Amino acid sequence: MVPKILLVNPPIYDFAAYDFWLKPYGMLSVAGSLRSKADFKLFDYLDRMHAFAAKQRQLESNQWGRGRLYSEQVPSPQPLKAIPRYFQRFGLPRNMFEDFLIREGSFDFVFIQTTMTYWYKGVEEVIEDIRKAKPEAKIILGGNYITLCSNHAEKLRTNFLVQGTNLKPLWKYLRITPDLKQPALWEAYDKLKVGVMRLTEGCPFKCTYCSVPKVYNKFKPQPLERSLAELELLHRLGVENIAFYDDALLFDAEKVLIPFLNEVVKCNTKVNFHSPNALNARFITSRLAELMVRAGFKTFYFGFESTSIQWQKRTGSKVFSNELAQAVKYLTSAGAEPANITAYQVLGHPHIDIQQLEASMRFVNSLGIRGMLADFSPIPGTPDGEYCRKWVNMDEPLMHNKTAFPIILLGFDETNRLKDLQRHLNRSLPDIQKH
Ligand code: B12
Numbered sequence: 094m095v096p097k098i099l100l101v102n103p104p105i106y107d108f109a110a111y112d113f114w115l116k117p118y119g120m121l122s123v124a125g126s127l128r129s130k131a132d133f134k135l136f137d138y139l140d141r142m143h144a145f146a147a148k149q150r151q152l153e154s155n156q157w158g159r160g161r162l163y164s165e166q167v168p169s170p171q172p173l174k175a176i177p178r179y180f181q182r183f184g185l186p187r188n189m190f191e192d193f194l195i196r197e198g199s200f201d202f203v204f205i206q207t208t209m210t211y212w213y214k215g216v217e218e219v220i221e222d223i224r225k226a227k228p229e230a231k232i233i234l235g236g237n238y239i240t241l242c243s244n245h246a247e248k249l250r251t252n253f254l255v256q257g258t259n260l261k262p263l264w265k266y267l268r269i270t271p272d273l274k275q276p277a278l279w280e281a282y283d284k285l286k287v288g289v290m291r292l293t294e295g296c297p298f299k300c301t302y303c304s305v306p307k308v309y310n311k312f313k314p315q316p317l318e319r320s321l322a323e324l325e326l327l328h329r330l331g332v333e334n335i336a337f338y339d340d341a342l343l344f345d346a347e348k349v350l351i352p353f354l355n356e357v358v359k360c361n362t363k364v365n366f367h368s369p370n371a372l373n374a375r376f377i378t379s380r381l382a383e384l385m386v387r388a389g390f391k392t393f394y395f396g397f398e399s400t401s402i403q404w405q406k407r408t409g410s411k412v413f414s415n416e417l418a419q420a421v422k423y424l425t426s427a428g429a430e431p432a433n434i435t436a437y438q439v440l441g442h443p444h445i446d447i448q449q450l451e452a453s454m455r456f457v458n459s460l461g462i463r464g465m466l467a468d469f470s471p472i473p474g475t476p477d478g479e480y481c482r483k484w485v486n487m488d489e490p491l492m493h494n495k496t497a498f499p500i501i502l503l504g505f506d507e508t509n510r511l512k513d514l515q516r517h518l519n520r521s522l523p524d525i526q527k528h
């Protein structure tokens with residue numbers, strides 16, 4: 094008899110959340126390695142294809158498969174009481190999970206996905222419900238919150254924590270030999286329109302605000318066959334939009350992205366690709382831009398952050414202004430729509446004094462593309478996150494909240510002023526008015 098494993102993607106407790114191609118990819122990848130060696134059930138609180146969400150018009154997907162999540166207002170937790178924004182619980186109602194647990198038989202193991210460190214309240218809720226309904230089940234957590242806040246997570250009532258990316262202790266605990274060539278367990282969804290892929294792991298840069306350099310040993314591509322098998326599976330299941338979760342999708346493109354996209358073109362696979370997790374403009378060449386557009390890339394998100402050379406040098410020299418301008422030129426010449434190109438800029442970074450944020454916003458606007466302010470989340474264990482202990486208690490993960498930190502650093506009025514300016518700049522773009 095194979096073990097029964099329940100997979101849960103928890104609800105989100107936050108001031109804001111939006112289904113920006115959100116999928117529990119870490120957990121689905123682990124489950125994929127156990128395909129046919131365990132009997133799986135999935136409960137994804139954020140699944141907008143679920144019958145409850147699918148019948149609500151305000152939760153409908155836009156043309157690229159993104160959309161609003163069902164939400165209910167809840168009281169702000171004590172540490173965030175001073176933030177003048179409504180706190181909410183995003184995801185399917187709690188009683189639906191309770192009913193699901195009553196309907197289902199027993200489970201040997203429950204896997205719970207953790208994502209942002211400041212989303213742990215949703216994880217606590219799921220643990221509480223499982224402990225009540227299925228006391229026999231062994232609860233296993235993995236993902237970003239467990240990895241970055243292991244001391245905090247150890248206080249939860251779990252049986253096993255998977256910290257970082259070494260899964261050997263997990264296989265030993267489960268007593269199952271995995272098949273690491275398998276793609277993620279996408280068939281666990283009854284209906285699927287959006288999928289996620291990752292062609293690489295890690296990043297060669299060392300930005301001072303980012304946890305990736307510490308968590309992943311080094312940049313490592315996935316085998317091409319595994320990526321193609323995952324694409325084939327997603328396509329077969331009816332997926333129309335695929336978001337890449339890579340941290341450095343364009344790095345070593347000759348060996349990774351280009352061979353993958355050449356196969357996509359050769360097989361004439363029709364899906365829309367998206368890059369919400371920020372591309373590095375430095376690596377876009379005219380040939381790569383042309384191939385990306387031809388293979389089906391529709392939206393392009395660049396991690397830009399600042400025009401200030403001083404700020405860029407101090408935080409890791411990931412990309413400079415001329416490189417962004419060049420990338421935009423290559424992409425638009427290849428046929429990408431300027432309205433679908435966005436540059437992220439971090440808002441509320443502790444070195445904002447040298448960031449020249451307004452000038453950076455205007456520079457992005459001058460390129461004819463959208464700007465998006467990415468609220469800064471201080472991450473424990475990173476140089477910039479540790480520096481933020483000056484302002485917040487970093488041992489309380491709720492204080493890593495991205496809506497909260499810029500307000501704490503800059504004040505409510507200044508944060509709103511910069512956000513209004515960004516909206517105003519975006520509205521001034523001719524192409525964007527049409528969309
Ligand atoms: C994809 C991604 C996003 C996606 C959404 C992801 C999602 N589902 O919610 C998008 C682009 C929307 C996004 C947005 C943001 N993100 Co982000 N994102 C990521 C990224 C690249 C991957 C996260 C992920 O899905 N990991 C799961 C898989 C893909 O990782 P993995 O290594 O293969 O996982 C292995 C193990 O960890 C383990 N595992 C993982 N999960 C599980 C689960 C179980 C049960 C088990 C057993 C094992 C296991 O097994 C896996 C296989 O080896 C991470 C960086 C990273 N590389 O992890 C940042 C990261 C999580 N994001 C981060 C940040 C800062 C943000 C933003 C705040 C940026 C901004 N200012 O706008 C926003 C916040 C959005 C919000 N609403 O609050 C930070 C974390 C911040 C924090 N305090 O927690 C990270 C760590 C990057 C960084 N800068 O350091 N993000």
Ligand code: SF4
Nearest residue numbers: 296298299300303340
């Ligand atoms: S380039 Fe991106 S993923 Fe890499 S270290 Fe910098 S912020 Fe992190």
